[in-house]
Every structure is written in structure tokens, then in C-alpha cells.
Amino acid sequence: MTDSKPDSGVFLVKGDVFSVQSFSISVNEKGKIEASPVVLHLGIDMTEYWLEIAYKHLLNTESAHKKLMLAKEEKNDEKISLYLKKESIAGMQSIMATGIALDAYYASIKEHVEISQSTLDSWRENSTARYKQISEVLRMAFRLNNSNSKSLRNIIKQTFSFRDKAIHPSPGTAAPSLHVELNKVTDWRYASFRFYNAKAIYGLSFSIIFNTTSSSNPKVAETLNEFCEKLLPRIKPLERKWKKRFGTFCK
Numbered sequence: 001m002t003d004s005k006p007d008s009g010v011f012l013v014k015g016d017v018f019s020v021q022s023f024s025i026s027v028n029e030k031g032k033i034e035a036s037p038v039v040l041h042l043g044i045d046m047t048e049y050w051l052e053i054a055y056k057h058l059l060n061t062e063s064a065h066k067k068l069m070l071a072k073e074e075k076n077d078e079k080i081s082l083y084l085k086k087e088s089i090a091g092m093q094s095i096m097a098t099g100i101a102l103d104a105y106y107a108s109i110k111e112h113v114e115i116s117q118s119t120l121d122s123w124r125e126n127s128t129a130r131y132k133q134i135s136e137v138l139r140m141a142f143r144l145n146n147s148n149s150k151s152l153r154n155i156i157k158q159t160f161s162f163r164d165k166a167i168h169p170s171p172g173t174a175a176p177s178l179h180v181e182l183n184k185v186t187d188w189r190y191a192s193f194r195f196y197n198a199k200a201i202y203g204l205s206f207s208i209i210f211n212t213t214s215s216s217n218p219k220v221a222e223t224l225n226e227f228c229e230k231l232l233p234r235i236k237p238l239e240r241k242w243k244k245r246f247g248t249f250c251k
Contacts, residue, residue: 047105061198098201108231109138131157141221
């Protein structure tokens with residue numbers, strides 16, 4: 001532990017945002033300029049980071065799944081056990097990170113939407129599900145029609161359903177499920193967090209974030225459009241990675 005002082009100034013990384021919380025300047029009776037200390041706050045939009053984390057785990061899930069399918073062909077039960085666990089663990093982490101990415105996106109979008117106090121009170125009193133709150137905020141923010149709003153809500157509901165299974169593990173035993181690609185009935189977690197589900201959940205959830213961010217709408221709040229214009233170039237490289245590996249996002 002050293003007593004050295006930190007370097008002067010504040011170190012910023014590309015994509016960081018900052019705001020000046022308070023600052024005043026005046027001229028006193030002697031004609032001298034007086035200024036208050038500058039209070040600087042920093043912020044990071046976590047959407048792109050969690051999307052990247054989820055994608056890396058998805059690639060690990062894909063790798064484990066390919067090895068699992070080879071073990072299936074070899075009828076090697078020891079390898080099947082090994083890669084079944086690896087696929088499930090990586091898939092679970094990808095799904096969890098995907099849910100957090102949606103949560104981070106929602107938190108940023110919410111800053112640009114006027115939500116009535118009665119609605120907020122209703123959500124709190126009725127313990128409204130997270131996916132419903134997120135869906136409603138995105139609907140209001142981007143002026144989505146009924147069809148798109150319903151589709152978006154279903155995707156977010158699915159994502160959070162799987163995320164909740166991961167972060168709220170139930171103790172004890174439960175009925176087994178079929179791991180479709182392996183064609184074996186096994187623990188439900190191996191079936192739920194397999195590559196097929198992790199890929200679908202990530203792709204659909206990312207498509208919501210990417211398509212809403214990239215859609216320019218004059219009816220949308222100006223501050224929201226500005227936010228999207230800044231976020232889009234940061235998630236565009238990841239969209240290109242996805243497209244190259246897995247194909248085009250759903251519209």
C-alpha cells in the first residue's frame with residue numbers, strides 16, 4: 001500500500017459518459033473571478049459489455065455441444081457426461097448474461113421515457129414481473145405497434161424465464177427432461193441450458209436491442225435517438241460477428 005497520490009485528471013475510456021453535477025462562476029466585489037469546484041460524475045452503459053459476455057459464453061456452449069455430439073457418435077458415456085456438463089454450464093452463463101444485457105438496456109431506455117407515477121405505483125403494489133415492465137417501457141419508448149409489442153414481450157418473457165431458472169436454482173429433485181440433440185432423458189438443467197436454447201435466447205434478445213437501437217423514428221424522444229446513435233456503433237461489431245457465424249437477426 002503506497003501513499004502516492006493518483007495521477008491528475010480523470011481517465012476515460014471510449015464510450016464512457018460524464019456529467020458535471022455542479023459548477024458556478026462569479027465575479028466578486030474586487031473584480032476577481034471565483035469558481036466552485038467542478039463535481040464530475042462518470043457512467044458506463046453496460047449493455048454492450050453484457051452482450052459481449054453472453055456471446056463469449058455462447059461460443060463456449062457451441063464448442064461443448066459439438067464435442068458432445070462427437071461423443072454421442074462414439075457412444076462414449078464418459079465424454080458424454082463431461083461435455084453435457086460443460087454445455088450446460090456455459091449455456092447457463094450465456095443465458096444469464098443475456099438477461100442482464102436486456103436489463104441494462106432497459107435501465108438506459110427508461111431514462112428517456114415518461115412513466116406516470118400511477119404506473120410505477122401499480123408495478124410496485126402488484127409485484128409486476130420484470131419482463132412485463134421491460135416490455136412496456138420499450139413499447140412506449142419506441143412507439144411499437146401491437147404486433148411488434150406482443151412479439152417483443154414473448155421473447156423477453158422467455159429470456160427471463162430461463163434466466164430465473166439459472167439464478168434461482170431449486171433444491172432437491174425434479175422430473176427429467178429430454179435433451180433433444182443428445183436424444184437422452186436427463187436432468188432438466190442439461191436440457192434447458194443446452195446450446196440450442198442459449199443460441200435462440202441470445203439471438204432473439206440481441207435482435208430486440210439491435211433492431212430498436214438502429215430504427216430511427218421521428219416520433220421517438222430526441223434524447224432517446226441520441227442515446228441510440230451512440231450505442232449503435234458500439235454493438236455493431238458484435239452484430240457482424242453474429243451474422244457471420246449464425247446468420248441474420250430476426251426482424
